[in-house]
Amino acid sequence: MRSLIADAAREKLDAARPRLPRPRAASPRWDAVVVGAGFAGAVMAERMAADGGKRVLVLDRRPHVAGNAHDRTDAAGILVHDYGPHIFHTNSEDVFAYLSRFTDWRPYEHRVLAEVKGKLVPMPINRTTLNLLYGLDLTTDEEAAAFLASRAEPVARVETSEDVVVSAIGRELYELFFRGYTRKQWGLDPSELDRSVTARVPTRTSVDDRYFTDTFQAMPAEGYTRMFERMLDHPNIEVRTGVDFKEVQHSLQWDHLVYTGPIDEYFGHRYGKLPYRSLVFRHETLDQEQALPTGTVNHPDEATPFTRVSEFKHLTGQVHPRTSVVYEHPSPRATPTIRSLGRKTARCSIAIWRWRQRRPTSASSDGWRAIATTTWIRWSVRHSRHGGG
Ligand SMILES: O=c1ccn([C@@H]2O[C@H](COP(=O)(O)OP(=O)(O)O[C@H]3O[C@@H]([C@H](O)CO)[C@H](O)[C@H]3O)[C@@H](O)[C@H]2O)c(=O)[nH]1
Numbered sequence: 001m002r003s004l005i006a007d008a009a010r011e012k013l014d015a016a017r018p019r020l021p022r023p024r025a026a027s028p029r030w031d032a033v034v035v036g037a038g039f040a041g042a043v044m045a046e047r048m049a050a051d052g053g054k055r056v057l058v059l060d061r062r063p064h065v066a067g068n069a070h071d072r073t074d075a076a077g078i079l080v081h082d083y084g085p086h087i088f089h090t091n092s093e094d095v096f097a098y099l100s101r102f103t104d105w106r107p108y109e110h111r112v113l114a115e116v117k118g119k120l121v122p123m124p125i126n127r128t129t130l131n132l133l134y135g136l137d138l139t140t141d142e143e144a145a146a147f148l149a150s151r152a153e154p155v156a157r158v159e160t161s162e163d164v165v166v167s168a169i170g171r172e173l174y175e176l177f178f179r180g181y182t183r184k185q186w187g188l189d190p191s192e193l194d195r196s197v198t199a200r201v202p203t204r205t206s207v208d209d210r211y212f213t214d215t216f217q218a219m220p221a222e223g224y225t226r227m228f229e230r231m232l233d234h235p236n237i238e239v240r241t242g243v244d245f246k247e248v249q250h251s252l253q254w255d256h257l258v259y260t261g262p263i264d265e266y267f268g269h270r271y272g273k274l275p276y277r278s279l280v281f282r283h284e285t286l287d288q289e290q291a292l293p294t295g296t297v298n299h300p301d302e303a304t305p306f307t308r309v310s311e312f313k314h315l316t317g318q319v320h321p322r323t324s325v326v327y328e329h330p331s332p333r334a335t336p337t338i339r340s341l342g343r344k345t346a347r348c349s350i351a352i353w354r355w356r357q358r359r360p361t362s363a364s365s366d367g368w369r370a371i372a373t374t375t376w377i378r379w380s381v382r383h384s385r386h387g388g389g
Contacts, residue, residue: 036260038067049236
C-alpha cells in the first residue's frame, strides 16, 4: 500500500517536471582517428588495432582505401593503378615480412627504357645505354667509367639536381636524359632543385638494367587494394571512405589523431600553401596484347607533353588479349584525378616540424608532432616503396 502511494506520488512529480529533450547518444570516443587510408594511415591503424588493442576509426575522403597505391580492374578487366605505376621495393626485411601478412607476392623487377634520339635505351643510364647511343663497344665497367669520366664536368660544390648529374656524366647526357624530364616533372629547371631529386636515379657502368636494386622487389599478387583491405579488416577498425575529415572532425572525439593528409590543409592554409606538384593520369586500353617492351618508357624530351608511359600487364603479369597503359602529364594543379608529388611536400613539412620542435611546448604541440611524425612516415613509406611520386 505504501509503495503504491509512493509510485503515484512519483508519477505526479514526473508529470509536473518540464519535458527536456532526451540527450542524444554521445558519439563514441575513439582511441584513435586515422586520417588517410594509404600506406602510412593503414599501417598505423593496423598496428594500433592489432598490437595496441585500440579502437580505431579510419577516414579517407577518396571513395577507396590504399591511397595513391589504389588499384582496380578497369572496364576491359585489366588491373590498373589509378594514380600511376606503383612498384614495391625495399631493403627492409621487416617491412617485407610485415606486408607479407596481408598478401602473397609476384616477383617483379622493374625495367625502364628512355626514348632518346629516336632510340629506346636503358634508364638508369648503363653501359648498354652508352653503347647504343654512341655506337660504342664498351665491354667492361672500367671502360664505361673512363668514358663517363671523360665527359663529366667538375663542379666545385654539388648542390643542385643539375650539378649532381653534370659532375657525374657531363652536360650532353644530362640534357638528353634529365633536363627536359625534370623541367616537365617539377616545373623547375634542375638547377633550381635540390641535388637529391635527380640523385635518386643512379648511373651504372655495368649492364644491370633494373630500375631498382633493392633486396625485395615484388608486386602484391592480388593487387594493392586487396592487401590494404586485408590490413584494415580487423574488428577494432572501422573504415569510412568518401568522408572528408575536415567536414566531420567536429562530430568526432578521439584520444590520438594520426593525420596523413596534406599538412598545409590541416592548418587551413593559415601558414600558406605548400608548393605541390601534381600529375594527371591519362589511361588508355588498346586492342593489342602488348604495347611497350618494358613496364615503363620515359620521354625525357621537352616537346613530348608527358614524362612517361607505363603498361600495367608488365607489372602484374596479367594475361589478357588487350592491354592498358597510363600516360603521366605533370600538372601544377590538383584535380581529383591527380597524384601529388609527395617529396617536396614532406620536406616542407619536416622543415616546419623542425622549426616547431625548437619552439616551447604549447597546447597544440602534440598535434603538430603527430602530424609531422605521420607525414614523415608517409614520406618514408613512399621512399621505400619507390621513392612518390
Ligand atoms: O628519365 C628520367 C627519370 C628521372 N628523372 C629525374 O629524376 C627524378 C627521380 O626519378 P624517379 O625516382 O624515377 O621519380 P618518380 O618518383 O616519378 O619515379 C617513381 O616511379 C616509379 C617508376 O619509375 C615507374 O616507371 C618508380 O617506382 C619510382 O622511382 C625525377 O623526378 C626527375 O627529376 C629524369 O630527369 N629523367
